[in-house]
Amino acid sequence: MLVVMKTQATPEEIQAVCDHIEQLGYRAHPLPGAQRTAIGITGNKDAVDRGNIEALSGVAEVIRVSKAYKLASRDVKEEDTIINFPASGSSAEATIGGRNLAIIAGPCSIESHDQAFAIAEKISTSGAQFFRGGAYKPRTSPYAFQGLGLEALQIMAEIRDRFGLRIVTEAIDNESLELVAEYADVIQIGARNMQNFSLLKHAGRLRKPVLLKRGLSATLEEFLMSAEYIMSEGNYQVILCERGVRTFADHTRNTLDLSIIPAVQRLSHLPILVDPSHGTGRRDSVLPMARAAVATGADGILVEVHDHPEKALSDGPQSLYPDQFALMMNELEQIAPVVGRTLPRVLHAVSPAI
Ligand code: PEP
Ligand code: MN
Numbered sequence: 001m002l003v004v005m006k007t008q009a010t011p012e013e014i015q016a017v018c019d020h021i022e023q024l025g026y027r028a029h030p031l032p033g034a035q036r037t038a039i040g041i042t043g044n045k046d047a048v049d050r051g052n053i054e055a056l057s058g059v060a061e062v063i064r065v066s067k068a069y070k071l072a073s074r075d076v077k078e079e080d081t082i083i084n085f086p087a088s089g090s091s092a093e094a095t096i097g098g099r100n101l102a103i104i105a106g107p108c109s110i111e112s113h114d115q116a117f118a119i120a121e122k123i124s125t126s127g128a129q130f131f132r133g134g135a136y137k138p139r140t141s142p143y144a145f146q147g148l149g150l151e152a153l154q155i156m157a158e159i160r161d162r163f164g165l166r167i168v169t170e171a172i173d174n175e176s177l178e179l180v181a182e183y184a185d186v187i188q189i190g191a192r193n194m195q196n197f198s199l200l201k202h203a204g205r206l207r208k209p210v211l212l213k214r215g216l217s218a219t220l221e222e223f224l225m226s227a228e229y230i231m232s233e234g235n236y237q238v239i240l241c242e243r244g245v246r247t248f249a250d251h252t253r254n255t256l257d258l259s260i261i262p263a264v265q266r267l268s269h270l271p272i273l274v275d276p277s278h279g280t281g282r283r284d285s286v287l288p289m290a291r292a293a294v295a296t297g298a299d300g301i302l303v304e305v306h307d308h309p310e311k312a313l314s315d316g317p318q319s320l321y322p323d324q325f326a327l328m329m330n331e332l333e334q335i336a337p338v339v340g341r342t343l344p345r346v347l348h349a350v351s352p353a354i
Helices: 011-023 050-054 113-125 150-163 174-183 197-204 220-232 260-267 276-280 283-296 322-339
Strands: 002-005 027-032 037-042 059-063 083-085 094-096 102-106 130-132 166-170 186-189 210-213 238-242 272-274 300-304
Touching: 002 011, 011 027, 011 037, 011 050, 050 059, 094 102, 102 113, 102 322, 113 130, 113 150, 113 322, 130 150, 150 166, 150 174, 166 174, 174 186, 174 197, 186 197, 197 210, 197 220, 210 220, 220 238, 220 260, 238 260, 260 272, 260 283, 272 283, 276 283, 276 300, 283 300, 283 322, 300 322
Parallel strands: 102 130, 102 300, 130 166, 166 186, 186 210, 210 238, 238 272, 272 300
Antiparallel strands: 002 037, 002 059, 027 037, 083 094
8 A cells, every 4th residue: 555645745744644554463665756745554454544644634646556566666756766875085976777777796705805995996996886796696507616705795895995986895795794784885785695585675774875786587577576675665765777587599698688678677676787798798798788788777887807817706708907997888888869868977086095
């Protein structure tokens, strides 16, 4: 159910409706919009008696949301969600969603202090705002490099201080989630964990943006239901990411499903990024698919970059060289205005090494 408040409803009236919903044993999710606030109701097994709620002061109407996902749905919130990162420390203001494209770049895994800093410097010179790097890696083989863990998180915290880049890194389970939440600006939940419902709920109890990657064989509805898991716990800062799915095609590692972008945008208000690195698995396909993703209307790109991809401990073959990343930024900057977007270039004032 959704309670639509009147345009002129006061914060007190909104609070009173939320309190009423919670007293009934349900959960209230206030969702402020440009015109008016809506309040999502979850946790109800049967239809909520709308009469009493409709009678509360400031309420315009109470409507039933028929989709399986509620809080992630456009029925509940018409305007696009924009995740804001206010300026802090050496980081300039940034956004994910809205007019500005968000670019998240960095190595698959943090391998050493020197490797991470060398890549971060290049990325920052090209004007990216977000640095990605795996500290905990969900690898298909238990014998493959599993990530540096806490040490990698500490390296990324230094990168944020030094270059002003926001940090995006993956939590692979509830244990790593706590540490990742302490260090990261955006918590990534990987494709293999898209339906780890316990992890989704725990991430939902945090108040940090979550980047949710599409599962290897997830339908659009399953993808949005996983976002709903996070939002149902009160964390509305969810960013979706298409990263390719399993198909019979064997010319790429996965099949990058760009057609999900307009479908997501029709059904949901959440931002959606595209990861052409895992989506193709091939360096030579990354730039063409990144161009296509922006042309399709993606809210940004997540891309793997490595200064020595031939020596990378994970995902070298799909990692761009820093020069290729610089070229990608130049091209995306030109494509962006054609589809009504802007690629903000943040030329970071690099803090001196201490
Ligand atoms: C990654 O971003 O490095 C990663 C492991 O991605 P995915 O979960 O999409 O495979
Ligand atoms: Mn990777």
